[in-house]
Amino acid sequence: MRAVRFHEHGGPEVLTVDEVDEPEPEHGQVVVDVEAAGVNPVDTYFREGAYPVPHLPFIGGGDLAGTVAEVGPGVDQFAVGDRVFGTGLGNGMPGSYAEAAAAPADYLAHLPEEIDFEAAAALGTVSATAWQALVHHAQAEPTENVLVHGGSGGVGHVAIQLAETMGTHVHATASPEHFETLSDLGAERVFDYSRDDLEDAVVGAGGADVVVDLHMDQYLQFNADVANPGARVVGIGNDTAEGGFDNIGVTKGKEIQYQFMSLFNADDIGAVLARVADLAASGELEAVVHETYDFEEAGEAQRAVLEDSFVGKLVLVP
Ligand SMILES: NC(=O)c1ccc[n+]([C@@H]2O[C@H](COP(=O)([O-])OP(=O)(O)OC[C@H]3O[C@@H](n4cnc5c(N)ncnc54)[C@H](OP(=O)(O)O)[C@@H]3O)[C@@H](O)[C@H]2O)c1
Incomplete structure (x- = not known):
């Protein structure tokens, strides 16, 4: 599968699109086929090396939305095919800028049909x-x-x-x-x-x-x-x-x-996102998607999230 990684710390130019192995779900995790990944300032802190990563090269990104492709042991709240969104990846574990990502089930929530994947990926963090x-x-x-x-x-x-x-x-x-x-x-x-x-x-x-x-x-x-x-x-x-x-x-x-x-200290992200999903489904809350980028443009998206003035969010699509 394709994933956006950095092989060394540095500016947006260190991001490359690489062919990598598909993730396997560990205990308590699901693998999500990523339809969209949100871009946040914190993604740039990991890329720059201001925040630690467990190894290089590393897949960045914290937010995602997509479909459950595989369910690991100990997970009973999600099934293959469920639409989900979440946050918290990329901190001590590979991130969401990939065609598939392994995510702890308690970092995710079910995604109502009313919300599209790009808007949902923008909501997480x-x-x-x-x-x-x-x-x-x-x-x-x-x-x-x-x-x-x-x-x-x-x-x-x-x-x-x-x-x-x-x-x-x-x-x-x-x-x-x-x-x-x-x-x-x-x-x-x-x-x-x-x-x-x-x-x-x-x-x-x-x-x-x-x-x-x-x-x-x-x-x-x-x-x-x-x-x-x-x-x-x-x-x-x-x-x-x-x-x-x-x-x-x-x-x-x-x-x-x-x-x-x-x-990163929150211990109830999935429960919070479930409440957010209710508000979003009823039209009370939305993430405004200002622009979407493909994986090859991830560096430009990470530059823009820090430097450009706009309302809302930037999103990557595989
Ligand atoms: N502690 C946490 O858990 C946590 C979680 C999420 C985010 N954060 C941090 O929170 C910050 C914001 O995150 P974000 O995702 O909202 O970033 P963002 O999308 O880049 O938004 C930052 C906004 O701040 C505005 N701004 C810049 N200078 C300002 C000033 N002096 N006074 C008022 N507004 C100003 C910018 O407007 P213009 O572009 O028009 O100047 C921009 O709209 C980042 O530092 C991020 O790392 C921390």
């Missing part, structure tokens, strides 16, 4: 991350103000929709060209993240009871300054390794709760 942030960590409640930094991104545009479904008032930061799309997805207010008076604008809109922060190296102090008493700030993404507060005193008076999270 971002929907599970948004769910962990808003439901599990922040426990956002109806009528609260939820602020999503990076609202046009993969996680951000799904977090906006999930927060709206939870009955919150959704505010987001983004580039101006995406305001209309994010409003259509459920954001009540969208703020240009480059404006000088961003803090005043967010406070003027009622401040934040919950912050979903995908650029926390830039916003830790900002979050504290716009937070309402009792706010919960969930730190998810950062662009550089450095960040911090200029004035930590404000955090105490407001009793702000900080939670920094990694989806």
Whole structure:
């Protein structure tokens, strides 16, 4: 079968399409015939070597959607032919950028007929991350103000929709060209993240009871300054390794709760994705697929996910 691998760490140019052996399912795994694989920033961290891989060459990619081709021992929730989607591959095990991938069954959920494979492959990481942030960590409640930094991104545009479904008032930061799309997805207010008076604008809109922060190296102090008493700030993404507060005193008076999270620590991904599938099937949540690429274009997709400005997700198709 064909798979996208890197034989050494480096830039997008190290990705090659190789002929490799078909995977065999281990205990607790199924083999999925991959119809589409989602592209995420984290895929580039493994490629670059910032995150470890068990061996080289290595198949990258975390998200997938497809059809169950083989069921390993100890798996009773999936059968050959089932439509599935999932996330969590590529971290200690071969990834999803392949015509077939072995996946732990508890990283997968059944895929309703209403959702096509490309949209489902786009959902994995971002929907599970948004769910962990808003439901599990922040426990956002109806009528609260939820602020999503990076609202046009993969996680951000799904977090906006999930927060709206939870009955919150959704505010987001983004580039101006995406305001209309994010409003259509459920954001009540969208703020240009480059404006000088961003803090005043967010406070003027009622401040934040919950912050979903995908650029926390830039916003830790900002979050504290716009937070309402009792706010919960969930730190998810950062662009550089450095960040911090200029004035930590404000955090105490407001009793702000900080939670920094990694989806790799989640132990219920399949269960979360099953709930996401229900929301997606009923039209309450979707991953916007901005562009699809074939395997030969995987390097270009990984460049674009970091550098280009668009709403939603990029997807690879074998
Ligand atoms: N901890 C975890 O488990 C976890 C899980 C998923 C993702 N992440 C991390 O979270 C981050 C976002 O992931 P993603 O998949 O959503 O990435 P993405 O699709 O690349 O989206 C990033 C978005 O942030 C926007 N942005 C850039 N600078 C900004 C700023 N200063 N303020 C507000 N928005 C800004 C970008 O908009 P423009 O392009 O218009 O500038 C882009 O839409 C990444 O660092 C990723 O590695 C972590």
